Amino acid sequence: MEQVETQPVEPTDVDSEVTAELVRIAELEAKVATLEAAAAEERERAIRAVAEMENLRRRAALDVEKAHKFALEKFATELLPVLDNLERAIDLADKENEALAPMIEGVDLTLKSMQSSVAKFGLVALDPTNQPFDPNAHQAMSMIENGELAPNTVMAVMQKGYELNGRVIRPAMVMVSKAPA
Incomplete structure (x- = not known):
């Protein structure tokens, strides 16, 4: 080895x-x-x-x-005075005068057509009469003593408010009730 x-x-x-x-x-x-x-x-x-x-x-x-x-918010806001004016024209028109009847009917149809058109895009008028005052949707113009309505209830609408798709774009101008003194 x-x-x-x-x-x-x-x-x-x-x-x-x-x-x-x-x-x-x-x-x-x-x-x-x-x-x-x-x-x-x-x-x-x-x-x-x-x-x-x-x-x-x-x-x-x-x-x-x-x-x-x-x-459409800005556009809708610009249309509000037009809607207001059409409503005012109907309210102030002399309905007793037969000669104005076709014109009043035309303005009324125009207003309804316009309201229908803007509603398709989510623009809705607020009518808070007899509802509780909501500072988010209403602007109090005056408070009036009233024993029939609960305090802070909208008594009258001076100018309609509007919402666009659930968002208030113009608060309603309202008169609100208050308890009698």
């Missing part, structure tokens, strides 16, 4: 190699921990970015919905 010569290994060489490997392992473990923390942070950022995008989409959809719903 042939004899293999082995050189004696010095313990310091093995120790230094093991120590070097342990140091390398510790460095790699520290690097892994740092990278895992960075990855977790990036995951959090990605989750937040996705949530923010969803919120932006939702907000944009709501903004578009509101824009569609209330795009």
